[in-house]
Amino acid sequence: xxxxxxxxxxxxxxxxxxxxxxxxxxxxxxTLGSSAxxxxxTWYATGVSAxxxxxxxxxxxxxxxxxxxLGGAVADRFGVRRMLIAGDAVMLALSVFVVAIATTVGVxxxxxxxxxxxxxxxxxxxxxxxxxxxxxxxTGDALPRATAFNSTLTQLARIAGPPCGALAVTAVAFAxxxxxxxVTFLLILLVLIRIRPPHAPVPSTDEPxxxxxxxxxxxxWGDPQLRAVIVTTGxxxxxxxxxxxxxxxxxxxxxxxxxxxxxxIEVGWLVGGVVVTTLIARRGTSHRIGLAVAxxxxxxxxxxxxxxxxxxxxxxxxxxxxxxxGVSVCTGHLWPAYLLATPMDQLGRYQSLLVFAQMxxxxxxxxxxxxxxxxxxxxxxxxxxxxVVLLTLAWWTARKRGWTKNGDxxxxxx
Numbered sequence: 001x002x003x004x005x006x007x008x009x010x011x012x013x014x015x016x017x018x019x020x021x022x023x024x025x026x027x028x029x030x031t032l033g034s035s036a037x038x039x040x041x042t043w044y045a046t047g048v049s050a051x052x053x054x055x056x057x058x059x060x061x062x063x064x065x066x067x068x069x070l071g072g073a074v075a076d077r078f079g080v081r082r083m084l085i086a087g088d089a090v091m092l093a094l095s096v097f098v099v100a101i102a103t104t105v106g107v108x109x110x111x112x113x114x115x116x117x118x119x120x121x122x123x124x125x126x127x128x129x130x131x132x133x134x135x136x137x138x139t140g141d142a143l144p145r146a147t148a149f150n151s152t153l154t155q156l157a158r159i160a161g162p163p164c165g166a167l168a169v170t171a172v173a174f175a176x177x178x179x180x181x182x183v184t185f186l187l188i189l190l191v192l193i194r195i196r197p198p199h200a201p202v203p204s205t206d207e208p209x210x211x212x213x214x215x216x217x218x219x220x221w222g223d224p225q226l227r228a229v230i231v232t233t234g235x236x237x238x239x240x241x242x243x244x245x246x247x248x249x250x251x252x253x254x255x256x257x258x259x260x261x262x263x264x265i266e267v268g269w270l271v272g273g274v275v276v277t278t279l280i281a282r283r284g285t286s287h288r289i290g291l292a293v294a295x296x297x298x299x300x301x302x303x304x305x306x307x308x309x310x311x312x313x314x315x316x317x318x319x320x321x322x323x324x325x326g327v328s329v330c331t332g333h334l335w336p337a338y339l340l341a342t343p344m345d346q347l348g349r350y351q352s353l354l355v356f357a358q359m360x361x362x363x364x365x366x367x368x369x370x371x372x373x374x375x376x377x378x379x380x381x382x383x384x385x386x387x388v389v390l391l392t393l394a395w396w397t398a399r400k401r402g403w404t405k406n407g408d409x410x411x412x413x414x
Contacts, residue, residue: 016146019195020137026188027130028153030088033184035161040169040177041115044107052109059116060123065359067124072352075129076345080136081192081200083348087126088189094118095182102175128352135339135347136197141284144336148280151328155274159267201344216349228399229338230357232293232330235392236300237358238365239385240327243304244269244320246369250378251307251316261313268317269303272324280332290396292333297393299326304386308379 045053075083094115101111138146168177220226244266252262286292303323310316335354342350365385372381 016142016149017137017198019197020134020146021149023133023137023188023191023195024150024153026191027133027150028157030184030188031154032157032161032164033181035158036165036168037177037181039162039165040174041112043165043169044174045109045112048109048112052112056112056116059113060120061359061363063117063120064123064127065356065363067121068128068352068356068359069349071125072128072348072350074125075132075348075352079200080129080132080348081195081197083125083129084133085189085192087122087129088185088192090118090122092182092185092189094122095178095185098178099175099182102173102178107174127355128348131351131355132339132342132347133197134336135342136200139199139340143340144285144332145281147336147339148277148332151332152274152277152281155270155277159270159274199344201347216346216353220350220353223341224399226338226341228396229334230353232297232334232392232396233354234357234361235388236327236330238361239304239389240269240300240323241358241362242366242369243307243382243385244323246366246373247307247378247382248320250373250381252313254378255311255313257313261316264313264317265307265320268320269324269327272303272321272326273328274324275321276325276328276332280328285333285336289333289337290399293330294393294397296326296329296333297389297396299323299329301386301390301393302326304382304389308383308386 041056042053045056071083098111098115105111134143134146134150165177168180172179220230248262248265249259251265252258255261299322303319303321303326306319306322307316310319338350338354339347369381369385372384
């Protein structure tokens with residue numbers, strides 16, 4: 001597979017477009033608000049029952065996974081920017097509704113369920129569009145830097161989100177937290193209305209089969225390099241996400257470490273990820289993409305193995321940092337290359353496949369992870385995830401084709 005773009009000038013490599021920097025800042029602010037409100041949702045749901053907490057989580061995830069491919073096709077049909085504006089407008093309206101209901105009626109289970117359902121459906125249409133925004137502002141060597149810059153801000157927002165949510169719930173309760181979230185949606189909505197991406201494709205109006213939801217499936221799976229991105233991304237999601245979502249709490253309880261250790265371990269992988277994305281945002285990616293991904297997979301496998309074996313919370317935190325380093329090395333090289341190889345008129349659909357690979361494997365892996373943890377222990381679950389990643393590393397290194405960067409092009413080498 002070969003993806004070639006016009007050479008970037010020296011100035012373009014030194015500085016990202018101002019409009020993109022503004023959008024990234026607004027998007028990170030919105031992520032911070034959503035993360036804080038997500039904490040409030042979980043806090044109030046757990047106050048009712050564990051069953052409601054699980055239902056809220058399912059209703060947030062399943063509609064997204066079910067509608068992702070449609071969401072990508074709609075983004076290509078009507079335009080990425082329009083889809084983002086529509087999505088943020090819906091979430092702003094939802095925030096106003098939540099504030100009104102929570103203030104006048106109170107926070108009832110039906111409200112949490114309704115919010116989770118709307119959020120899940122909206123995410124299916126928003127995520128494919130949001131994932132391709134860097135491609136609308138940057139090309140060539142600038143694209144990995146643009147992607148990493150946005151990832152850095154997003155991860156920092158996710159780190160700060162839960163503490164800010166706890167503070168907001170304590171200070172202004174559920175309605176106040178929703179109001180703050182609404183303000184962040186208003187901010188990014190105003191930014192999106194103002195900016196004009198320089199590389200935005202013209203929305204397609206001549207699709208021969210409606211939205212052509214499944215059009216890119218054959219093309220992606222038939223290309224060895226794109227298929228490798230999908231498979232590797234799915235494996236990383238399946239192995240890493242359950243380990244960092246459920247693993248820290250389960251490890252802390254099994255080992256008698258307490259909730260503080262759980263929070264420390266959970267933050268570790270985000271810290272490692274921020275280090276790598278910050279470096280890529282400043283310096284760019286390696287020209288030997290295949291070798292970089294192999295090194296990333298090795299770090300992911302080592303980090304998970306260490307988490308499964310570490311006897312102390314501080315050591316487990318260190319292993320989580322290594323895990324985060326490896327994840328960001330992999331995604332920081334694979335995802336920009338995938339974007340560069342994506343046809344401009346199918347950005348949303350290709351991106352929806354990438355997100356679907358993560359969500360579908362995460363749903364299956366979560367069941368396996370929690371089942372093994374319940375029957376054996378969390379350490380066995382994490383060790384199983386480590387084994388899967390190391391097997392993927394063996395498959396990756398045994399492949400006959402690999403990626404390298406040649407100037408501003410990503411090329412497939414034999």
